[in-house]
Amino acid sequence: MKKKIASLLLSVTTAAMILGGCGSAAETAVDTSSQTAETTTTTDAGASSDAAATSDKAAQAIADRKAEAEKSGEYEKVIISFFDWTGRPAGLDRINEALSEHTRETLGLDVELQIIDSAAYGDDMKLMLSSGEQVDIFSTCILGYNPSINNGYVLDLEEDGMFDDYCNGIKEKVRADYLDACRVGGVLYGTPPIKDYAIETCAVVVGQEYLDAIGYDTSKLSVGDLGYPKATWDDINDIFAQLHEKFPDKYVFAIQDNELTQGSSVDNIAGDYFGTLLDPQNSLKIEDVYSSDIFKEWVQRAYDWNQAGYLSQDALTDQTGASAKVKSGSYMAMMACCKPGYKTQISGECGRDMAVFDVGESFMSSSSVSSFPWCVNQNTEDPVATLQVLDALYTDSVIEGLMCWGQEGKEYKVNADGTITYADGVDANNSEYYPNVLWLMPNPYVTYVWEGDPLDLGVQMAAFNDNCTCKSKALGFTWDNTDYASEYTALKNAYDEYGPKVVYGFVEPEQGIAELEEALKAAGLDTYMQGKQEALDAWAKENGIQ
Amino acid sequence: MAANRTKTKKKSIKRYIPLYLMALPGLVYLFINNYLPLPGLVLAFKKFNAKKGIYGSPFVGFKNFKYLFATKDAFIITRNTILYNLVFIIVNTILAIFVAILLAEMTSKVKKAYQSFILLPYMISMVIVSYLVFGFLSTENGFFNNTILRALGKDPISWYMEKKYWPFILVFVSAWKGIGYNCVIYLASILGIDRSIYESASIDGASKWQQIFKITIPLLKPTIIMMTLLAVGRIFYSDFGLFYQVPQNQGALFSVTNTIDTYVYRGLLELGDMSMSSAAGLYQSIVGFILVLGSNLIVKKIDPEYALF
Numbered sequence: 001m002k003k004k005i006a007s008l009l010l011s012v013t014t015a016a017m018i019l020g021g022c023g024s025a026a027e028t029a030v031d032t033s034s035q036t037a038e039t040t041t042t043t044d045a046g047a048s049s050d051a052a053a054t055s056d057k058a059a060q061a062i063a064d065r066k067a068e069a070e071k072s073g074e075y076e077k078v079i080i081s082f083f084d085w086t087g088r089p090a091g092l093d094r095i096n097e098a099l100s101e102h103t104r105e106t107l108g109l110d111v112e113l114q115i116i117d118s119a120a121y122g123d124d125m126k127l128m129l130s131s132g133e134q135v136d137i138f139s140t141c142i143l144g145y146n147p148s149i150n151n152g153y154v155l156d157l158e159e160d161g162m163f164d165d166y167c168n169g170i171k172e173k174v175r176a177d178y179l180d181a182c183r184v185g186g187v188l189y190g191t192p193p194i195k196d197y198a199i200e201t202c203a204v205v206v207g208q209e210y211l212d213a214i215g216y217d218t219s220k221l222s223v224g225d226l227g228y229p230k231a232t233w234d235d236i237n238d239i240f241a242q243l244h245e246k247f248p249d250k251y252v253f254a255i256q257d258n259e260l261t262q263g264s265s266v267d268n269i270a271g272d273y274f275g276t277l278l279d280p281q282n283s284l285k286i287e288d289v290y291s292s293d294i295f296k297e298w299v300q301r302a303y304d305w306n307q308a309g310y311l312s313q314d315a316l317t318d319q320t321g322a323s324a325k326v327k328s329g330s331y332m333a334m335m336a337c338c339k340p341g342y343k344t345q346i347s348g349e350c351g352r353d354m355a356v357f358d359v360g361e362s363f364m365s366s367s368s369v370s371s372f373p374w375c376v377n378q379n380t381e382d383p384v385a386t387l388q389v390l391d392a393l394y395t396d397s398v399i400e401g402l403m404c405w406g407q408e409g410k411e412y413k414v415n416a417d418g419t420i421t422y423a424d425g426v427d428a429n430n431s432e433y434y435p436n437v438l439w440l441m442p443n444p445y446v447t448y449v450w451e452g453d454p455l456d457l458g459v460q461m462a463a464f465n466d467n468c469t470c471k472s473k474a475l476g477f478t479w480d481n482t483d484y485a486s487e488y489t490a491l492k493n494a495y496d497e498y499g500p501k502v503v504y505g506f507v508e509p510e511q512g513i514a515e516l517e518e519a520l521k522a523a524g525l526d527t528y529m530q531g532k533q534e535a536l537d538a539w540a541k542e543n544g545i546q
Numbered sequence: 547m548a549a550n551r552t553k554t555k556k557k558s559i560k561r562y563i564p565l566y567l568m569a570l571p572g573l574v575y576l577f578i579n580n581y582l583p584l585p586g587l588v589l590a591f592k593k594f595n596a597k598k599g600i601y602g603s604p605f606v607g608f609k610n611f612k613y614l615f616a617t618k619d620a621f622i623i624t625r626n627t628i629l630y631n632l633v634f635i636i637v638n639t640i641l642a643i644f645v646a647i648l649l650a651e652m653t654s655k656v657k658k659a660y661q662s663f664i665l666l667p668y669m670i671s672m673v674i675v676s677y678l679v680f681g682f683l684s685t686e687n688g689f690f691n692n693t694i695l696r697a698l699g700k701d702p703i704s705w706y707m708e709k710k711y712w713p714f715i716l717v718f719v720s721a722w723k724g725i726g727y728n729c730v731i732y733l734a735s736i737l738g739i740d741r742s743i744y745e746s747a748s749i750d751g752a753s754k755w756q757q758i759f760k761i762t763i764p765l766l767k768p769t770i771i772m773m774t775l776l777a778v779g780r781i782f783y784s785d786f787g788l789f790y791q792v793p794q795n796q797g798a799l800f801s802v803t804n805t806i807d808t809y810v811y812r813g814l815l816e817l818g819d820m821s822m823s824s825a826a827g828l829y830q831s832i833v834g835f836i837l838v839l840g841s842n843l844i845v846k847k848i849d850p851e852y853a854l855f
Contacts, residue, residue: 126820129596130594130596130599130820147819150819151594151595151596151819151820152594152595152596152597152598153596153597312686313685313686313704314684314685314686314687316706316707316796316798317680317684317685317706317794317796319794378596378597379596379597482819485613485813485819485822486612486613486614486616486617487616487617488813489613489617489619489809489812489813490616490617490618490619492812492813493619493797493800493804493809493812493813495797496795496797496800496812497797497798497800497801498797498798499797500797500798501707501797501798506704506707522618523617523618523619524617
């Protein structure tokens, strides 16, 4: 009896399984075929009107969509996905309504923003992109640009010459070499957000109140290009010693594992430090950074600080961000990288007035531009419409204003000097739309700047990028490490085991580095570096870089 | 005869219809969650590409599995996973039975309170447990370094950098957290034992110890075997929270805290490769499946009555 039922259940499940499997397979097949059909029609349309000027094509597409909407009474919709720190904003529906009202006029379609909590963004997007849910434009931040390409999520933007036809605004706003930096294997899959691609390495920031307490006068230091006092490590050590003496109960320095990322001009080729360019401006030779003097110098510094009692003994286990530590009041200084407008940003993050010391140099790494471009879903229903929206994201100040800041009068108000600030009765906590991810936005410089920042922030940022003294020769090189996944995982484990205690100065540098080196070598560092070098050489040859 | 049997069968089906109906939601849930995704296992043998979909992606054979075994870490993570789980099974079972017997022998009114307190850690999330542990072990402010070691006049220990303590810490935490739940199951079985057996035993002059070893434990045997078999089936899975959160994801402790789950998590978190993740999952379930069948077979050999199936 029991057995009968069991076998019945089993056969039913098997049958359903087979049916289920077939069903979805068939569905996918239909999907793809309909999609191909669509693509063909667009190509045909494109070919027939080949002679027409590009702008006419764009205008024609908009007119067609409007006519279509007139007929059906419904506009087609383009969905844009990105993330923020707090999840879907309360006022998002209102913003979307306002956006669509504008884009129905300008583009003949509805636009919907889909904002997901940063913690869930990666997983949610992977599910949506692989299950065929509607997402048209998305940010590859957190998802990763290379993984998105490898998983086949993204559309070739230049398919059928679409990019030339419909994205002239982007071409105007984003320099060609920055666009080229986003090409992988020669194919343009995404467009970079306009932001600071260069960084000013090694900005040591110290709470102004603590500096005042030790009576430190920053005016005796010369001023750097960014307007912050230039300091040497001797100056910094001097300040730290005084701070430690004056405030023995506070930790001097909130140390993080950012000594290479933010504190050096070593180019982390393809997103990791297992094989780097030590002199990225002049050489394309992949070298091991952990055996280099650059790393040794940093490690020695951290070790000395630790010995001097500047660091918390729980530094290894405490995962709190450095700025949050400084905000808590038990830490006085931290190191990051700076850019125009950085003092405003870091003072906000640390909840107190911070003094910025510029100890490094400006640097643009190979992956700086292509770290998280905006991409188009390969599954998008109407690629032309989607690309036109993408174009508008870089050029249309109304769209960008709504996306970055919300609605005037509801979320923000315009000051007399042209900057904006919270609307009356609104602040960061009760604002219904305040995603706070300006650095992610396609082009935040076509709209307002926030109070406290200069009105020409966009121009300053562009100049900062253009004037960067150390630009990596490998700018735009990306590497797919799927074939080296096992080495990568082993290397990452080896680093996690031996790296942090060296970087945080908990072991004697000589011995710590030797241990780390040994573990990395055993994990296949040489093979991995060789893989990188081969790919880099091939890339350099292809792009004519010596 | 045959007709008669089908008749009784029909009857009993009718009789049990309400029970089947009650089971239906659970079965549907099981079906949707555990059976419908099964065809997706094929992903472990493919290179996933969203453009082509799960079924259209190209086959790559066992390439996705290679990654699990290619490095020297493979031995360490497999060793850690299996040995820790073995120790957990043994220690937690013994302790849980011990506590269950103590509770069963207890007659006072506070028994219920004890039971709840022992069960409490089971309800706490591992993330919170990790901070409780940190409260004890923090280098600067921890209870051990600040109170106990100081009182003893000893030097503070950097707990999160010393490997040698962690096997004990993890076993202790696992026992502290897991005992309550296991003990409730054993307690239920003990309470199900016919009291008259104990009465006649005590009339015959059996001491408390003899009653425990001659009556309670032999009668608990089926429960013990079943619980152990279930645990053996999961021997290739590790309690992710225990091995990831409790050591605060400290690299210095990897050689004693890295298990298959944490290794895969750390590796694939950044690679984001679906095919490799499913390969790791498939590998774990297949080994688990074989182990359950194997241990059941052994139990069957020794005493067929106690075998699960």
